[in-house]
Amino acid sequence: ACDSGTAPGTAASGGAQGAPIAVDLPRADSDFWNSYAKYIPRFAKDSGLNLMTPTNSQNDIAKLVANTQALTSQGAKAIVMAPQDTGAIATTLAQLEQRKIPVVAVDTRPDKGNVYMVVRADNRAYGQKACEFLGAKLGGKGKVIEFQGALSSVNGRDRSEAFAECMSSKFPGITVFAEPTDWEGAKASAALQTRLAQHPDINGIYMQAGGVFLAPTLQLLRTKNLLVPPSDPKHIFVVSNDGIPQEFDAIRKGEIDATVSQPADLYAKYALFYAKAAVDGRTFQPGKTDHGSTIVQVRDGLLEDQLPAPLVTKDNVDDSTLWGNQIGK
Amino acid sequence: MTDATGASTAPAVEAVHTSKRFGATTALHDVSLAIAPGSTHALVGRNGAGKSTLVSLLTGLQGPDSGAVAFDGRPAPPVSDRAAWRSRVACVFQRSTIIPDLSVAENLFLNRQGDLVRWGALRRRAARLLEEYAVDVDPAARAGDLGVEQRQLVEIARALSQGARFIILDEPTARLDATAIDRLFGRLRALSATGVTMLFISHHLQEVYAVCDTVTVLRDARHVLTAPVADVDHDALVAAMTGEAVGLTAVEPRPPVAAGTPVALRLSGLTLRDSYTSIDVDVRAGEIVGVTGSGSSGKVALAETVGGLRRATAGTVTVAGRPVPPGSVPAALAAGIGLVPQDRHREGLVPLLSVAENATLPIAASFGPLGYVSPGRRTATARAFIDRYDIRTSGPSAPVSSLSGGNAQKVVLARALSASPSVLVLINPTAGVDVRSKESLLGAVRTAAGDGTAVLMVSDELDDLRHCDRVLVMFHGRVVAALPAGWSDTEVVAAVEGVSQ
């Protein structure tokens, strides 16, 4: 039926020349992804890309597939997507491959099927870094509560698994309460409240998404009078994840101790970079890159550019290269 | 507004050139009606003539398409001002306005409980009111658990107790037994004596003569005549209603069922705890057996047991010598038993489905192979029913909810007869049916009997029972009398009241 090339110039955001490049946003209700969404047009303009209006799949794989089909109908020559459900995208990837439309996957790696490049940070490293930080701060013993994401999310699972492995191998003296939250702040808050009643001596928290868990956690600790400086024995060490500006504020105030900055700006920048490279027909090899990251071959035909995800503590929270220090504020 | 002040007293209520249409159906066409203060006015007409529609205009439930309503010479309040309407008119509606999940007491004083409800006082008030109307019902009971008759009595008590000076009763007697009707009439006469104006609707013309002073006849949505009841005799009234100058024929005696005719329906030792005990009845093919009794006699439960709606605690029902599995309507149908249930709204009809579909539910299987229901054949069958039972409807495809009360009842009867049953069980089959239709309904029953159907007819109406070959009277769950044809009204009434022997 429809082959590429039949669609007239339908690029919604005109101006720039060149092959239309499509971006699908995974969701519109988290600070991280909203920052990403803001970076996309900015970087597209900087590098003169012909960017189509980004679509949004609202965390729904069926919508992502529908959006992809609509975008290809409209003549997209490369697609940047962030499939939160990494299994369900296989068929779509195969179809896109048939039509020779390259795909850049951001943040997640498809379980099956090929893409031109995966742009993500190593989520296992997030869990690892959080574990090592907490383990060191607690001196290898104590009780830690961990707000997991949804079991069906690969990123959440990677963080949980790495955290659990690291804790049991390096800090067997620390008890971990892993709470499933489905990424909901209210569930995390309820779980923390219950656990604190059960174990008033909890002294560490690892939250896998600062965007949703930060405010509820701080609010609860505040009402329980547990927001005290690290010098106080009652202090609970909190490690977060995401690197949004509010987390940095909390670090500066001493309310939390660290966060892993997930580079929203780099995600956007290199997603578009690789999309353009794909259209231009460039190829990449595993190895160090020119932007301080490493391309690894995770399986046959699948390259992944693992962007650095720095651990932010009081020491480096004012580093102006952190994305959380660049937006808004 | 007393008569003493002069001759120019305004009517207590007046409808002036009112019309009302429902889609393509004209329910009222340019009807005018004036009721003098203190009079008891009868409104009669065949099923679907527009009586209930007129009631809905006079009670402000609906506004007329054209024309106007006035009370005491002043225009009626706007339709939205329910409180104003309620102070002018109280009504016993033809369709139940009981709220099933509320208690009897609350139903009685709905929206009149006072801003802060004092439950104890409310129950006591309700108990007094019920006692006054001799209704043996617990005020704390859930209204939905009451029987049809008790519910009707509650509605009547509610309307009469509102203190309005104008009261409408739309077929209040259709669901009452003889004693209850007597009590109601006593009450109406007393109210009338205190100057209350009433509009009374009934298909029992003798009731019109018993309580009313003036009568208005509607036919096909139009006003036909208004006259003092003394000036129109029974035949003239029927002629005005039907538009034909033929009087009612007397009930023709049925030829006795031949002695050797086999028993089609046999009830032996049938018992339902708390309802009836050890009922033994034989109904022969072609025989019509009437069953009557007072409200708690168990007659309805008995009929419902035979129809498969209830499961007897002991005893058997046999049809043509074969026992019928108890408590299952499909089994009863398979055995050849057709049923006209008591409450057409609750268990008789599916309101959203068409007349055709409702009338042919049990025989849907016969309209095509493999469960296929040919719409053409269904419509044709339904059209035949509409003609045979004189159902006033805009067509077989009209939803049955658009029918007037009596016509809906005819659909239920048509349904019971559709499967050509060998045993027909009827519960109050002519409730709410107009005189002429009643004839045709009972005619259909007689025809079925003539073709060899055994009929068990539960009814409170002597007119129905007159068509029976014999009448069984039940009292507190037992058959206390069996009256062969030729009984006198007093015999039956005495037996029903439990005063015979």
Place this chain on the structure above:
Amino acid sequence: MTTVPARLSGIRLARMRDLTLVPAIVVLLVVGAVVDPVFLSSANIVNVLQQQTELSLLVLAETVILIGGRFDLSLESTVGLAPALGVALVIPAASNGLGTSWPSALAVPIILLVGLLVGALNGLLILRFGLSAFIVTLGMLIVLRGLQIGITGGQNLFELPPSVLYLGNATWLGLPLSIWLCGLLFALGIAALGWFRHGRAVYAIGGNVDAARAAGIRSDRVIWIVFMVGGVLAALAGLLMTGRLGSVAAAQGQGMIFTVFAAAVIGGVSMDGGKGTLFGALCGVLVLGLINNILTLAGVSAQWIQAVYGLIILVALILARVTTGKAQDS
């Protein structure tokens, strides 16, 4: 047919239906105590109650609407939109506000007003245009959620004025204010539905709207008011949640409506209108809250926690059915 036993049994039945869930609650309390002695500590019980306050306000609203024979799915989106709008109007643009920077004392009144307006709009569309309540409020749910995302750009709002934080955080006489507030509102609701004419009118309308109208009840007006009260309660729930969690999350309230219906229906409220009590609904809320708390305390594995949760609900239902011997309606 003597009437006395019938009367007794009538009363007994009505009472029993209200108390259906009490055995389940007792069983849960015992199980909880066995699972972990902490369970019965006053701190934990207060936690459970506080965590249920927002849900219970929504259940209060939905129960009244259900008794009136209607439906409101949009309550859960009001939980998010009302605080989001109220806060966005008063905080500076730099904190993701709308840039209007109205005086922050206005935040709470605006939040409640938004709830009122949403309820009024729902009522208008349903009653004036004769539209299906299910679809109107489903559409409204999507629109309001969309508006929230549109207004906030999908961001969480972190900079809250103290007045917004107060209700969800304050403690009175050792108990969180939100628990007092819920208790008070439920008491008011139970009194209004049980002993006041307008409350009884809601039952009448839900039971048979024609009959209610014939009895002189202004059913449209009553239902409209019920929708508006529902909207205000939902906004209040949003306010409590915002205070408790310290931010307006972009997804605040999302997915709650299922739990709201579950609590109400488990508590004996009928989806067909005219039936149910606030006390029963409150029991439903408690049952769900206790189950959640016990599962957390028991440390059921994340992999199986959901299956266990659903199973317990089903079993609780079957038990409630068996103990009262009363069939529920669809």
Place this chain on the structure above:
Amino acid sequence: MTTVPARLSGIRLARMRDLTLVPAIVVLLVVGAVVDPVFLSSANIVNVLQQQTELSLLVLAETVILIGGRFDLSLESTVGLAPALGVALVIPAASNGLGTSWPSALAVPIILLVGLLVGALNGLLILRFGLSAFIVTLGMLIVLRGLQIGITGGQNLFELPPSVLYLGNATWLGLPLSIWLCGLLFALGIAALGWFRHGRAVYAIGGNVDAARAAGIRSDRVIWIVFMVGGVLAALAGLLMTGRLGSVAAAQGQGMIFTVFAAAVIGGVSMDGGKGTLFGALCGVLVLGLINNILTLAGVSAQWIQAVYGLIILVALILARVTTGKAQDS
């Protein structure tokens, strides 16, 4: 009171109610063509249709259940659990299977059987124990979703046997097989509900179950069958989705049930039972699918797309109401 015009108008009305959404569909087609010429390309139309196949099967199931006066929320979880279980039983443990490694030819029969069993269990609990359909199927929804997470550990399954992939992928005569299948099932359903005794019985039961029973319809049996058919259809939808997406996602089907109800009710199916047609429901599915497609093609900003979507649904409803002049019920 002449009967002929009345009869004609009666038929006209019934037909019209069925066609309520046709003008909306036409308007959407025109708008779509204006927004982007690609819209009317056969490829795009086929895409829209194929994307709606799974939803439409669920709507088919839910519509029949709603017409019968009941409710099934658990359909959306069957969409996930049935394929997950079917696949997990046949694939090796290394691919997240259960380790049973049954012959892979069994996968499809198992999937459909799971749907049948879920429907049968729902029916059993609702009919035999007299429990509320809303609550039973809500509990079932949670249990099944939990089971899926328990069985798969929250992992996606993507080593699928070819038989499982076939239905969602194959193309017949240039059209995806799933479209043919949906068309066939809807045709069967429309015929069964319109012209067959058991289908008509569903309407009678939904319209007045006491009357249906008094007329000799075995209502419990019919409703039970309806639940089982619903379960099988949901499993089939899951099978199609699995094939189309090439894996069983851990969250497969999640959140669909709202859209299912929306499509059915927009299409004129009543939540009170006894009313509605499959054709109308199918139109509801199409309307939602077209709106989605047009919004995507039009490139509405991600920030506002949801609000616009909800608004269009509301407006479509009000228009449908105005054009047919028929009030809907709650």
